[in-house]
Amino acid sequence: MDTVAHAAEHQYFSDFGAALRYWRGKRGISQLRLALDAGISQRHLSFLETGRAQPGRELILKLGLVLDIPLRQRNAMLLAAGFAPAYRERSLSDPELGAVMQALDFMLAQQAPYPALVVDRLWNLVMANEPAANMMRLFLGMPSHAPIPRDGSVNVLKLILDPNGLRQYLVNWEDVCTDLLQWVQREAMGDGPGSEATALLDELMALPGIALAASQPNLERRALPFLPVTLKKDDIALNLFTTITTLGTPHDVTVHELRLESFFPADDSSRRWFQAQAEKGPKPA
Structure with a gap:
């Protein structure tokens, strides 16, 4: 299966900031707490959520790990930020x-x-x-x-x-x-x-x-x-x-x-x- 095409087909957030705001809210974590856990400033995190700053691939993966985001949705967040998916999706017959x-x-x-x-x-x-x-x-x-x-x-x-x-x-x-x-x-x-x-x-x-x-x-x-x-x-x-x-x-x-x-x-x-x-x-x- 083409992981990039499949992930793009199932991308439900218009941009990375919207996805990050959603998952932070879903986990009930404040900006300050998430920033500390991710090793970035609260200001930078705020800029990421509003689209004033763009994340790097490693930071997206780190945020996905800290927020315990499902792998499928981590791929969607990577795509929303312009990166290729990090996790493959394969048939069980692979x-x-x-x-x-x-x-x-x-x-x-x-x-x-x-x-x-x-x-x-x-x-x-x-x-x-x-x-x-x-x-x-x-x-x-x-x-x-x-x-x-x-x-x-x-x-x-x-x-x-x-x-x-x-x-x-x-x-x-x-x-x-x-x-x-x-x-x-x-x-x-x-x-x-x-x-x-x-x-x-x-x-x-x-x-x-x-x-x-x-x-x-x-x-x-x-x-x-x-x-x-x-x-x-x-x-x-x-x-x-x-x-x-x-x-x-x-x-x-x-x-x-x-x-x-x-x-x-x-x-x-x-x-x-x-x-x-x-x-x-x-x-x-």
């Missing part, structure tokens, strides 16, 4: 990402007999272990060997929140909805208007019942250390919770945006169900 894919395959395999999947920043499915695939087939009424696309064409959030998808079996879908939307809202705030994240958020909010559920958080939720995910279909009832894992110290936009979601049983009956499914083994085609 040979240079082979070690990353092997690590993800290993983690997915280790999660069995419990489900796990890998998504990108917009929750498009890119990898899944067999327990996750089997769980999707079961609750979506798919044949036992139906392929689960792993090319990013399936959006997990749409799959969960669509009334005709998993939501019809998700007992506590309102609570899950509120938590899931926060991930997309965070991306939309980072990307700005007109972004893919903003479009996805609008699409999700347009689904029946989502806007109402998102505006009415459940204040009676049990004081659990995790959000339970309760699925029920016919005589199958599963109580789960999930964890999200990201890859540390990435220097690639694609790797930086990958998330591994692992599902764990929240009670003994759910644990026994997954173990029983594993003992059955794959069904003959």
Whole structure:
């Protein structure tokens, strides 16, 4: 992928100063604090934000690090200041990402007999272990060997929140909805208007019942250390919770945006169900 062209296509700030003001405000950091952390004067920082001064490439990278700006947006800030992007964005099939894919395959395999999947920043499915695939087939009424696309064409959030998808079996879908939307809202705030994240958020909010559920958080939720995910279909009832894992110290936009979601049983009956499914083994085609 052409990193420069792709980053330019997804640049949402008119100039570097606007982007810097946005991210400083988003992080709640004063000009004085940011100037001190970046090793520049407050006057110079003020000039950068108003466009009276132009930053160097190294300073942009330093500010991106201090403000903990996502790599995609650091590239956008570099472009806005007239520099080429510093971080590449590659397809997962790129040979240079082979070690990353092997690590993800290993983690997915280790999660069995419990489900796990890998998504990108917009929750498009890119990898899944067999327990996750089997769980999707079961609750979506798919044949036992139906392929689960792993090319990013399936959006997990749409799959969960669509009334005709998993939501019809998700007992506590309102609570899950509120938590899931926060991930997309965070991306939309980072990307700005007109972004893919903003479009996805609008699409999700347009689904029946989502806007109402998102505006009415459940204040009676049990004081659990995790959000339970309760699925029920016919005589199958599963109580789960999930964890999200990201890859540390990435220097690639694609790797930086990958998330591994692992599902764990929240009670003994759910644990026994997954173990029983594993003992059955794959069904003959």
